[in-house]
Amino acid sequence: MRIGIIEDDSLLNQALNKYLADNGYSTVSVHCRKEALDMLVDNVDLFVIDIGLPDGNGISLYRELTAERKIPAIFLTARDEEKDMIEAFETGADDYVVKPFSMKVLLKRIEVVLKRQKEGSILTCGDIILYEEKKKVFSGKDEISLTAKEYQLLDLFMTNQGQVLTKEIILDQVWGIDGAFIEENTVSVTISRLKKKLGGEQSHIKNVFGLGYRMGE
Numbered sequence: 001m002r003i004g005i006i007e008d009d010s011l012l013n014q015a016l017n018k019y020l021a022d023n024g025y026s027t028v029s030v031h032c033r034k035e036a037l038d039m040l041v042d043n044v045d046l047f048v049i050d051i052g053l054p055d056g057n058g059i060s061l062y063r064e065l066t067a068e069r070k071i072p073a074i075f076l077t078a079r080d081e082e083k084d085m086i087e088a089f090e091t092g093a094d095d096y097v098v099k100p101f102s103m104k105v106l107l108k109r110i111e112v113v114l115k116r117q118k119e120g121s122i123l124t125c126g127d128i129i130l131y132e133e134k135k136k137v138f139s140g141k142d143e144i145s146l147t148a149k150e151y152q153l154l155d156l157f158m159t160n161q162g163q164v165l166t167k168e169i170i171l172d173q174v175w176g177i178d179g180a181f182i183e184e185n186t187v188s189v190t191i192s193r194l195k196k197k198l199g200g201e202q203s204h205i206k207n208v209f210g211l212g213y214r215m216g217e
Contacts (some may be wrong), residue, residue, distance in 0.1 A: 001114060004044040005029035006036045007076065008054050018104045020110075026064070028134060033061050041065055047073040048106075051084060056082065059084075059091050072113050074106070086172055097159070102138070112161075123158040125204050125216050131156050138200055150194045157205060159186060161216035164208050 003020055007013040008031045009060045017027050028044065029038045034054035047065070052057040062073055075096040076087045088096050094113045097106055116123065123130040129138045137144045137154060146154065152174045157166065167187045175182060191213060195205050 002026045002028065002043055003040065004036075004039060004047045004071075005050045005119075006031075006053070006058065007031055007048060007050075013101070015118060016106075019107070023107055025110075032056075036061055036065065039065075041069070041071065044071055046110060047071060048076050048110075049073055051075050051077040051088070052079070059093075061088055062091055062093075072117055074109055076101075082166060082168060086169060089160075089169075090175060096163075099181045105116070123155070125158055125161055128154075128158070128198060128204065130154060144197055146194070146197060149166065149190055150197065153190060153194055153200075157213070157215035162214065164211050164214045166212040169212070 001023075003025050003140040005013060005016050005020075005027055007016060007029070010031065013029050013031060017029050028039060030039055042078050045060065048064055049058040053061065058075060058089050059210060062075075066073075067070070070092065072094040073092070075093050076099060077084055077088075085096060091143050094108050094116070097109065123132065127140045130136075131138075132155065135151065137146055138150065153170065156170065156173050171182070173187075191205060198205075205213055208214050
């Protein structure tokens with residue numbers, strides 16, 4: 001597996017190269033948008049991209065690099081801001097990591113994204129299994145019947161396991177432009193219905209007081 005690293009901080013770039021190489025990955029690394037556009041992306045399996053590059057925006061760059069072929073990406077950002085997260089997800093980001101971060105955590109996220117790609121978009125959390133292509137959800141061997149919004153909500157949670165999702169992010173990702181017109185408690189009510197269908201505590205969806213919701217650890 002080959003990982004394309006796009007990070008302008010020289011020390012972090014070197015550290016990413018060494019750590020990923022030590023863990024069995026081949027890498028190709030650049031430090032800015034200009035260098036990235038000259039990169040041969042045909043044999044890149046995943047990008048690790050800094051959002052704040054000196055000569056451009058990492059999210060816009062990702063759109064350019066993947067115009068002809070979808071390549072998974074994990075974004076690095078020093079700004080824990082909702083608008084950055086939302087834009088990254090809308091662009092097709094598979095995950096994001098806020099600086100400073102643990103190399104072990106980043107490696108685990110890379111493994112999860114690559115495994116997801118290899119398994120043909122099968123997402124798992126405990127006993128919950130979601131088949132994105134078939135739009136089916138199982139708890140163990142039992143199939144669960146979900147409404148369209150419940151399915152979209154679960155897909156969002158399982159795609160971003162371990163991340164806290166605010167109501168604003170959920171509204172934007174699941175309800176889109178309609179989110180501005182729905183009642184304030186719609187998100188909590190839908191999540192409550194979803195948890196019940198998934199088996200209550202076994203749903204792994206937790207309320208993070210004052211922030212939002214999180215699925216998984």
